[in-house]
Amino acid sequence: MEAARAQPLDKQGDIPIESDRPPATGWSEVTLPDMWSARWPDFDGVVWYRVHWVRRDAAEPASLAIGYLNMAGAVYLNGSLLGRDTSLAEPLSRAWNLPRHFVLPAALLRTGDNVIEIRVSGQARHQAGLGPVTVGAPAAVAQAYDKEHWLRVQSQWFCLAVAFTIGCFFLAMWLMRRQAAVNGWFALTSLAWWACTYNQIAYSTWPFSSSDAWEAANTSFLLLFSGSFAMFILRFSMQRWRRYEIALWSCAALACLALWLAPAAYLGPLRSLLTAAQSLHYIIVSLAFTVFALRNGRADHRILAFFLMLAVAAAIHDTLMFVGISRDNIYLSPLSVVVEMICMALILGWQFVANLRRIERFNGELRQAVEQARSELTQTLQRQHELEISNARLGARLNLAQDLHDGLGGTLVSSIVTLERAPQDMPPQRFLTVLKELRDDLRIIIDSSTNQQYGATTLDGQLSPFRHRLTRHAEAHGIECGWQLAGIDTCTLPPASCLELMRVLQEALTNVFRHSRASRVDIELRHEFGRLLLAVRDNGIGFREEAQAGRHGAGLASMRARVNRLGATLTIASAPGATSIEVILRVQ
Structure with missing residues (x-):
């Protein structure tokens, strides 16, 4: 030759x-x-x-x-x-x-x-x-050619297809779950290696204008592969070495910049130096991970370490060939790295399946815990329901006691006061009237309790019998009674709310009859702009502050309790010659 x-x-x-x-x-x-x-x-x-x-x-x-x-x-x-x-x-x-x-x-x-x-x-x-x-001879030459063509072309297309498919698959997985950084670095490693391996079957320098630019781009992708591979190994090992990572990417960026700016005469030695450096870095990272895997003891780490050693052997062979020490011209890294990538993909897939199984077990345990909690909650709700029924009965009894106090009690107190003042002047007809009033109060209590199932009623219909009776009581005590009503015919309230409001009015007037020594009392009921005002004003002697604070009998305390149940506000102002009680309720 x-x-x-x-x-x-x-x-x-x-x-x-x-x-x-x-x-x-x-x-x-x-x-x-x-x-x-x-x-x-x-x-x-x-x-x-x-x-x-x-x-x-x-x-x-x-x-x-x-x-x-x-x-x-x-x-x-x-x-x-x-x-x-x-x-x-x-x-x-x-x-x-x-x-x-x-x-x-x-x-x-x-x-x-x-x-x-x-x-x-x-x-x-x-x-x-x-x-x-x-x-x-054609047969022998064709056989030799087929072997070379398989090693140099067909196997490279296989490596390209595998690397691209794996890279795109794990890139999609990373995009759907960004916190899984190991998938992202593995996708970048696969795609960078695909770009490097494409050099084996490229037949033109497109999209670059010269061989030097192509070689600079190919070496840049090789550096990107080496860096992303190291990042994948760190994340796969669940490690973060911040200073190493910063130094790694800083060196890679400077190396790529030098490749693109170096004169043509220095490009060959620079490429040889960077290729050898990245191969050495790849070998060191692989060996370090192998030592870590042997110490760590995890099966998936050890399996990957075994395939990394095969890739390290191929990297050593290719590096010696690239720098001219070996005269061979068959690059083994494309095949060995793709086998390594398949191993990585299978391990990551195995981890994904293992995580799914853990999630399924957790879901089963969670389902059992939910069923147990549901059973306990059902029992708790049953006990709570029984307590609520008991409390409702007790509350109904307390409400009934308050209604009896405010209704029947008020009528009885008023009648007792009348008898104490002039028992000899009480005609028999008056006793009959008192008994009828007690009967009417009892009927109101019973009607309010049995009509809870019906809808809202107008305040005007509930007030009419109260107004008549309370006016008579006031006249019996020598107290002039004045009424100011506005808009109550359009005010609708639930029966319980009507009863509460009437009891507040009844208790306020009972206090006037019993304690105020007043000569006049004015009652105002006004409904306008979604607000209901109930005001009771008298010109009596007033009462002390401690009584206003709820320390004087049960009347004021009962009034405050009823106002609270209504969700209204209660204002009491008292001075000699002028006492007022105002209740403001928001209505629909």
């Missing part, structure tokens, strides 16, 4: 296109696979490779297989073109990982010496050179 240099790059960095004939001189022996940067450092341009092959039988068919050529090229048989890449000048076609297979045409073959010439356009900083070349 011989190789010879042709044209170098011109001043603009373009590789000449019109170089379809090999040079006549300058040939030297080489061994394939060949990387010309070791022999011609910093040479960017075209190198011709020439293979001499002797064909002894004119009827013998032959095929040609080329493992790879970096970066783009053309193949000739006995001076005739067999095939060429699309672009042999910048931006070069990216055919560096594409194996070639040609069935040599019988018309171009000669008996005896045949010459295969291969034109390679490349740049030393991007590892330009030529891979293994095989010429021979």
Whole structure:
């Protein structure tokens, strides 16, 4: 195998296109696979490779297989073109990982010496050179080509499909549940590796305008993969190293900036340095996690650590090959990292299923606890219901006692006062009247208790019998009684509220009859603008403050209790010659 240099790059960095004939001189022996940067450092341009092959039988068919050529090229048989890449000048076609297979045409073959010439356009900083070349029987050559094609093309498409699918799936999971940061970092790791692996099967520099820009972008994605992988390992281990994380992304950002700003002459060494650095970082992170997994003892951690060791071995192999220590040209990391990603995805899926099972168990336990709480609550509510019934009965008794005090008691007190003043002047008819009034009070109490089921009634209908009786009581005590009524015919209240209000009025007038020594009392009932006013005013002697505070008998306390049940406000003002009691109630 011989190789010879042709044209170098011109001043603009373009590789000449019109170089379809090999040079006549300058040939030297080489061994394939060949990387010309070791022999011609910093040479960017075209190198011709020439293979001499002797064909002894004119009827013998032959095929040609080329493992790879970096970066783009053309193949000739006995001076005739067999095939060429699309672009042999910048931006070069990216055919560096594409194996070639040609069935040599019988018309171009000669008996005896045949010459295969291969034109390679490349740049030393991007590892330009030529891979293994095989010429021979079509079946054997096709078998060798199929093996190379599977390793270099088909397996890479498989890796791309797996990495992209896993990345998109876990990205969707992270978007639906942002607090699960491990899913987000794993998605970024998968998609960054997909972008790196795409370099294996890309055949042009699109969307970039040059090979240098493409290589800078590819190395940037490699740095992104290394950083996001470290973040995934930290979150998977439930760790947060804030200073390390800040330093990691700061270094990655500075490295990417240097890649895009570095001159072309420094891009190759810089890429080699950064690639080796990220590989070392990846290996250190993997080894550190393996030690952590062995100490931690979790099964999922140890399983992932095992697959990480396989990926570490592949990373070491690829790094040695990239920096030129190894002459192999098959990158193992795409396959090993994808296997590692599948393992990661299965572990995360297993954790997700385990969490679902824990949730299901928790839901079952919660369901049992709810049923038990419901049973206890039912028993508690039954006991509470029984207590409420007991309290309602007791309250009904207390209300009945208050009604008897305020109704029958008031009538009895008024009659007793009359008898005490002039017992000899009490005619028999008056006793009959007193008994009828007691009967009417009792009837009011009974009607109020039995009519609770009916709707609201007008205040005017409830007040009429009260007004007649209370006026007679006032006249019997020598007290002039005046009434001011406004809008009560349009005021509707529930029967219980009407009774409470009438009892407040009755108790207020009873206090006037018993204690005030008044000569006149005025009662005002006014309903307007959703407000009901009840006012009782007399010109008696008044009473002391302690009585106003509720310490004098049960009358004022009963009034306050009834006003509170109504949800109304009670105002009492007393002075010699002027005492007033006002109740204000909001009504619909």
